[in-house]
Amino acid sequence: MNALIRGKVGGYVFAILATLLAWALRYALNDWFPPGFPYLTFFPAVVITAYFAGLRPSILCAVLSGVTAWYFFIPPLHTLSVNFPTTVALAFYAFVVAVDVFFIDGMKKALRQLEEERARYAALAESRDLLYRELHHRVSNNLQVVGALLRLQGAGIHDEDARHALDEAGGRIELIAKIQRELHNAVGDPAPFRTFAEVVLAGAAAAAGAKIVLTIEGGEEPLHADQATPVTLVMLESFNNALEHGFGEGGAGRVQVTLDQSGLTHVLTVRDDGAGPPEGFDPARSKSLGLRIVRAMAQQLGGKFEMARENGWTVCRLSYAPKRD
Template sequence: MGAFIRSKPAGYGIAVLAALAAWALRLMLNDWFPPGFPYLTFFPAVVITAYFAGLRPAILCAVLSGVAAWYYFIPPYRTFHINFSTSVALAFYAFVVVIDIFFIDGMRRALRLLEEERARYAALAESRDLLYRELHHRVSNNIQVVGSLLRLQAAGMADEDARHALNEAGGRIALIASIQRELHNAVGEPAPFRAFAEGVLNEASQAAGARVLLTIDGGDQPLHPDQATPVTLVMLESFNNALEHGFGEARSGQVRVDLDQSGETHVLTVRDDGAGPPDGFDPTQSKSLGLRIVRAMAQQLNGKFEMTREGAWTVCRLSYAPRAE
């Protein structure tokens, strides 16, 4: 499309040059051609002009070529004598060039419309992506505002339990806002789990004032949009459990996160080398808000959550079936 001649004077110039070039080439090859082929070099000139310059320049090229062929290459030569055979030859030439110009000009129009449609769809796609990013940004900000309002409300509460509950709720809502921001990259595409998990966990570690040696393996694929928030919440609650109960006041240790997405069942594993749960601890019976959230998220995923002690490591493991896009 970029090779099409847009300027009318340039298009007519192409038509004249093409006709002259066809005439010169036909004149040079005249001794090589048998009688009866006066238009052999002129047809390509008309086709090329129609493709690159459009309808009217093509008509001009066709007229110039027809006149040149009639005068120089149709007997009696160098005259405009007309008889039956000349009339048949000119009619044949006119028929062929009309068909050529008709189809090539139609093709040009179709390509031009296609180019315009592509430009329109590209503009719509850009507008859609912009609106999506803006919506995503506003949703995250609104969730963040809700969390901040809860914390402000907590500051004015006299009851210690109520204040603690509101602070926890505000913190977790702010956490969901952080997850929403990290789930997509700068152009609105889903980010691989590994990419945003590292940022979310480092942010949580800094907020708690902990010194954690963090290792993340697997998770090279994005999470399904319906599963991203519950999976990430399970990871974060397991991580916070390690900070609060595993590492205690030291606030330092190792945490290893792994998301295996290779099988029919995806497995998220969070290990820490802190103090393990007490003997006889049953996470399914715990009244801890964090573990209740984890159980609710596992139920939402139709998955299974386990907490075990394996050697020197406390292991939190979530198994769930991935959803198809």
């Protein structure tokens, strides 16, 4: 309907109809109004026309309303005589409708500009999100390709240690690529830690062929973008350590992963009921690549990593201060 009114003909038809309606209403109420109010029903007609039909139809409505009120309701009636009181009344009418039309038209232009700006910003936001998701996807794919190339390179090396090192490096790079894919949901929003931790850990357990009863608690909020990868790597290295050393190949057991995000310091805890480290084991002095990665990630986070045996469970605990946007 609004589009029909805004047409070249529709707006002017609306202005004429609004004038006729204002005249009919003013004529019907003529006996109820005291002298001196010839324009009382015509002001709303001009305002409504300005709002719904636009500037030019409102000017037409104002002119028609002014002439109609002058002819029918300003003495001497049914004439268009000009005298001082008539001139004052017409000047007052012209001033009021000019102000009404000016402000309403200005308001509508401002609203249209605001709508256009909102649409433009919405398009920019959508474009930004699309570019971000595409960039995120490409980075993840490129990391996966690098990991695969390292594994392929390692397959052609006869030295067992070098082949194993390249294979481990490729696997960890592919792991980082998987983390990057899982950190965000389908629409590009950061995923809660618990959501992508379930996917990543389930995949790691399946790849190792372990029969694990996995429990994940906490982590209802997303991780900060700068901390997501190191925190997840610490979790995965602790989890893989439990699979490799706690349960052994094809072993079974329980693993509990908890991320407490309630305090000023966030605490990631990975527990397993496997065999545990040997007596006198010091993770700070271990030459294991996994534990060296964990220590490096903890240092990057400005946090602390601990590993201990508590009540028959091997407990790996990472404490760090979260970043705020």
